[in-house]
Amino acid sequence: MPTPTGLRPPGLRIHVRRLTQRVRGAGRVLREVTVDIAPGQLVVIAGSSGAGKTVLLESLAGLRAADEGAVLHDGGRPGAPGPEFGFVPQEDILHRDLPLHRTLVYAAGLRMPVGTSAAAVTAAVDRVLTSLGLSHRAGTPVRALSGGERKRAAVAAELLTGPRALFLDEPTSGLDPVTGAALLRTLRSLAEDGTTVVLTTHVLADLLRGDHVVFLSPEGEVAYAGEPGDLCGAFGVDTVEDVYGAVAEGAVPAGAVSEAAVSERAVFERAVSQGAVPEGTRDESVPDEPVPEEPVVPRAGAAARPVPRQRVGAVRQWSLLTRRGTALLLHNRLSVAVLAGSPVMIVAMFAVLFRAGAFEPADPDPGSTAMIMFWIAFGAFFFGLTYGLLQICTELPVLRREWLAGLRIGPYVASKLTIMLPVLAAADALLLAVLRALDRLPAAGWDTCLSLFVSSVLASAAALALGLLASAAVTDPGQATLMLPLLCFPQVLFSGAFVPVPRMTAAGEAISWAMTNRWAFEALGAGVGLEALWRDGSSRLGPPLLDAYRDSFAGPAGHDWLILTGFTLAFLAATWAVLVRKCRGGVVRARSGG
Numbered sequence: 236m237p238t239p240t241g242l243r244p245p246g247l248r249i250h251v252r253r254l255t256q257r258v259r260g261a262g263r264v265l266r267e268v269t270v271d272i273a274p275g276q277l278v279v280i281a282g283s284s285g286a287g288k289t290v291l292l293e294s295l296a297g298l299r300a301a302d303e304g305a306v307l308h309d310g311g312r313p314g315a316p317g318p319e320f321g322f323v324p325q326e327d328i329l330h331r332d333l334p335l336h337r338t339l340v341y342a343a344g345l346r347m348p349v350g351t352s353a354a355a356v357t358a359a360v361d362r363v364l365t366s367l368g369l370s371h372r373a374g375t376p377v378r379a380l381s382g383g384e385r386k387r388a389a390v391a392a393e394l395l396t397g398p399r400a401l402f403l404d405e406p407t408s409g410l411d412p413v414t415g416a417a418l419l420r421t422l423r424s425l426a427e428d429g430t431t432v433v434l435t436t437h438v439l440a441d442l443l444r445g446d447h448v449v450f451l452s453p454e455g456e457v458a459y460a461g462e463p464g465d466l467c468g469a470f471g472v473d474t475v476e477d478v479y480g481a482v483a484e485g486a487v488p489a490g491a492v493s494e495a496a497v498s499e500r501a502v503f504e505r506a507v508s509q510g511a512v513p514e515g516t517r518d519e520s521v522p523d524e525p526v527p528e529e530p531v532v533p534r535a536g537a538a539a540r541p542v543p544r545q546r547v548g549a550v551r552q553w554s555l556l557t558r559r560g561t562a563l564l565l566h567n568r569l570s571v572a573v574l575a576g577s578p579v580m581i582v583a584m585f586a587v588l589f590r591a592g593a594f595e596p597a598d599p600d601p602g603s604t605a606m607i608m609f610w611i612a613f614g615a616f617f618f619g620l621t622y623g624l625l626q627i628c629t630e631l632p633v634l635r636r637e638w639l640a641g642l643r644i645g646p647y648v649a650s651k652l653t654i655m656l657p658v659l660a661a662a663d664a665l666l667l668a669v670l671r672a673l674d675r676l677p678a679a680g681w682d683t684c685l686s687l688f689v690s691s692v693l694a695s696a697a698a699l700a701l702g703l704l705a706s707a708a709v710t711d712p713g714q715a716t717l718m719l720p721l722l723c724f725p726q727v728l729f730s731g732a733f734v735p736v737p738r739m740t741a742a743g744e745a746i747s748w749a750m751t752n753r754w755a756f757e758a759l760g761a762g763v764g765l766e767a768l769w770r771d772g773s774s775r776l777g778p779p780l781l782d783a784y785r786d787s788f789a790g791p792a793g794h795d796w797l798i799l800t801g802f803t804l805a806f807l808a809a810t811w812a813v814l815v816r817k818c819r820g821g822v823v824r825a826r827s828g829g
C-alpha cells in the first residue's frame with residue numbers, strides 16, 4: 236500500500252532490553268522485558284487482563300520512560316513524539332460531530348508539514364480513506380460510523396503523515412470477527428509496506444495473524460516471544476486459548492527470553508558507548524558478545540529518518556483549531572441549543588423578575604438597583620462558566636493524541652477563548668439591551684452602556700477561563716457537571732451583594748477577594764453610579780444602603796476591570812499548566828537530553 240505522501244520511509248527498529256516498569260498504585264507492572272522488533276514487522280502483544288500490555292505498548296512507542304532497562308529506537312533513545320509515530324489508544328481520538336472527510340482534513344492540518352497545500356491535504360485524506368476502505372463513508376459524521384469504521388477512521392488519522400511506526404491499543408476489541416480480521420489485514424499490508432506495526436489484543440485469532448507474538452505473563456514477564464506458529468507448541472498445548480491457561484499456571488518456555496537478550500546485547504552496548512543509554516541502566520550480568528557489523532544510529536534514529544519536518548506554527552494551529560472548534564460547535568445541536576437557549580431563558584426571567592423604573596432618580600428603588608446589578612453580574616458569570624465547563628473534558632483523549640503529534644497547548648487554550656468570547660459578548664449584550672429596553676436599567680448615555688457591557692464581558696471572560704480550568708482539571712463530563720454548583724455557590728455568597736463586604740467576617744472578606752463576581756458586581760455598580768443614586772436620590776432607603784455597602788461602588792470601574800482581567804489570565808495560565816501536565820502524564824519528552 237502506498238503511503239499517503241507517496242514516500243516509503245523505513246520502518247522503525249525497536250529494541251527493548253530488560254525493561255522494568257512501575258506504575259503508581261500498581262507497583263511493578265513489567266519485569267525485565269526484552270523484545271526485538273524489526274522494521275516492517277507486525278507484532279502482537281498478548282496476555283491476560285492487567286498483564287501490562289498497554290504499559291509495554293506505551294513504552295515501545297517511547298511514551299513512557301523506562302524505570303529500569305532501556306527502549307531503543309533505531310539503536311538510540313526515543314525522540315520526542317511527532318508525526319512519524321502513530322498511536323491509536325483505546326479511546327476515541329477523533330471528534331464525532333463533523334463528517335469523516337472534514338475531520339481528517341483538520342487532523343491533517345495539525346499533523347502534516349508546514350507548507351502542505353490544501354490540495355495535498357485533500358489528496359492525502361482521500362488516499363488514506365481509500366486504503367482503509369472508508370471512501371464511501373467520507374461524508375458521514377464520525378458519530379454515525381460503526382465501531383469498526385471508527386477504529387479504521389482513527390487509524391486513517393494516524394496514517395496521514397506516513398508514520399514509520401504505528402502502535403495500536405486493542406484495535407480489534409468490540410469488533411465482529413470479520414471486521415477485526417479485515418482491520419488486521421489492513422495493518423499487515425501497512426507492515427508489508429515497511430511500517431512497523433505493534434498492537435495489543437485480547438482476540439485469539441489476532442495472535443496468529445502477526446509476524447511476532449509477545450505473550451506477557453500475569454506478572455508482566457515475557458512468557459513467550461517468537462513466531463505465532465510456534466506459540467502453542469512452546470507450551471505443549473493445542474489451542475491459543477490453552478496458552479492463556481498455561482501461562483497463568485506459570486509455564487515459561489525455556490530460552491525464550493535469553494535468546495532475545497543475547498541478540499540485543501550488541502545494539503545496547505553500542506548505544507551505551509555512544510551515550511544514548513545512561514550508564515546506570517547497563518546490565519552487567521549479561522556476558523559480552525562480539526558486536527555485529529550492523530551500524531547503529533546514535534540518537535533518535537537521526538540517520539535513518541527523513542529530514543525532520545517543521546512543526547505547524549502556533550498562529551496556524553490557533554487559526555485551525557478556532558475554525559475546527561467553531562465548526563464542531565455549530566454541528567452539535569445540543570451545544571447550539573444551550574448557547575442560544577440559556578441567555579434567552581435568563582433574560583426572560585430577569586425581565587419578569589424586576590420592576591421597571593428602579594433607577595429613576597426622582598423615585599428610585601435602591602434595594603432593587605443592587606439586586607439588578609448583582610444578577611447581571613451573576614448572569615454573565617453563569618454564561619461564561621457553563622460555556623467553559625464542557626469545552627475540554629469532552630475531548631481530552633483527542634487533545635492528548637494531537638499533543639503527541641505536535642499540537643501546542645497555548646494555541647489550543649487561546650482558540651477556546653476566541654470561539655467562546657464573541658458568543659458570550661453577544662449573550663451579555665442581549666441581556667443588557669433587553670433590560671435597558673424594558674426600563675430595568677437607567678436611561679443613561681452610551682458611556683454608561685459601554686461600561687456595563689465591558690464589565691459584563693470581563694465577568695464572562697473570567698468565568699469562561701474558570702470553566703476551562705475546571706474542565707481541564709476533571710476527568711469526565713459528569714465531574715464537570717458537579718463542579719457547576721460548587722463553583723457557583725461561593726460566587727453568590729461572597730459576592731458582597733447579599734452580605735455587603737464591609738459587613739462580612741474577616742474570613743468572609745478574604746474569600747470575597749477571590750470571587751470574580753464581587754469585582755463584576757462592584758464594576759457594574761460603579762458604572763451606573765449606584766453610590767450617587769443612593770446618596771442623592773430621593774429614596775430614604777438610599778443612605779442606609781450606602782452605609783452598609785460603604786465604598787463598594789466608590790472606585791472607578793476600571794480598577795475592577797483590571798482585577799477581572801488578572802483573574803482571566805491567571806485561570807488561563809492555570810488551564811495551560813494543567814493540560815500540559817495531563818498531556819505529558821508519563822511521557823518523557825526530554826529523552827534526548829533536551
Ligand SMILES: Nc1ncnc2c1ncn2[C@@H]1O[C@H](COP(=O)(O)OP(=O)(O)OP(=O)(O)O)[C@@H](O)[C@H]1O
Pocket residue numbers: 258259260261264282283284285286287288289290291435
Ligand atoms: N494510570 C494507572 N493508574 C493505576 N494503575 C495503572 C495505571 N495504568 C496501568 N495500571 C495498572 O498497571 C497494570 C497493567 O495495566 P495495563 O493497562 O498495561 O494492562 P493490560 O494488560 O493492557 O490490561 P487490559 O488487557 O485489561 O487492558 C494493571 O494492574 C493496571 O491496573
